Amino acid sequence: NAGVTQTPKFRILKIGQSMTLQCTQDMNHNYMYWYRQDPGMGLKLIYYSVGAGITDKGEVPNGYNVSRSTTEDFPLRLELAAPSQTSVYFCASSKMVGSSYNEQFFGPGTRLTVL
Amino acid sequence: EDKVVQSPLSLVVHEGDTVTLNCSYEVTNFRSLLWYKQEKKAPTFLFMLTSSGIEKKSGRLSSILDKKELSSILNITATQTGDSAIYLCAVKTGANNLFFGTGTRLTVIP
Numbered sequence: 159n160a161g162v163t164q165t166p167k168f169r170i171l172k173i174g175q176s177m178t179l180q181c182t183q184d185m186n187h188n189y190m191y192w193y194r195q196d197p198g199m200g201l202k203l204i205y206y207s208v209g210a211g212i213t214d215k216g217e218v219p220n221g222y223n224v225s226r227s228t229t230e231d232f233p234l235r236l237e238l239a240a241p242s243q244t245s246v247y248f249c250a251s252s253k254m255v256g257s258s259y260n261e262q263f264f265g266p267g268t269r270l271t272v273l
Numbered sequence: 274e275d276k277v278v279q280s281p282l283s284l285v286v287h288e289g290d291t292v293t294l295n296c297s298y299e300v301t302n303f304r305s306l307l308w309y310k311q312e313k314k315a316p317t318f319l320f321m322l323t324s325s326g327i328e329k330k331s332g333r334l335s336s337i338l339d340k341k342e343l344s345s346i347l348n349i350t351a352t353q354t355g356d357s358a359i360y361l362c363a364v365k366t367g368a369n370n371l372f373f374g375t376g377t378r379l380t381v382i383p
Contacts (some may be wrong), residue, residue, distance in 0.1 A: 201316050262311065264373040
């Protein structure tokens, strides 16, 4: 299993540009998450999904959109990039069985710089 | 390939017990090691360790880094049911990447 994969690893955007961060997991996990981590800060949840076709906002959803058309993929879209979105983005997945909370597996991250 | 390994994978203790969680790493260009507590969705930050041998404390939690052994421990004394969570270890490398372990699930029984 490759686990959670993210592409690209690095990207520089100009203000106002758009891009999609890709995330794929091959563990058949039903839950998937997008986080951002700013320097010196903890992880902040942007969006999460409990299964294909279902997404929900986290702490900091403004400026982002997500979709979950398949169990494996959970892309994160930035429509109009702003310098405040300069961060490292992590995708994660977990297997939820009933109400039991299980470990999240993290991807390697995408470093995004908006200039 | 950079990796972070945590042990044990899960742990069940009684209130009042002391626990020690382990994190070992193999990475290129180590910068720092971070501990997080995860209860619901997003992990919450606990400690960041950059220097070997210097203990960081926050209430009943403490952590120390051993760069020679490429490892860190997280201690929780006098555990409470509110300590039940998954504890994540992550290592930041020179490329400013962050590599997470899969975590240790701690369950504290009243």
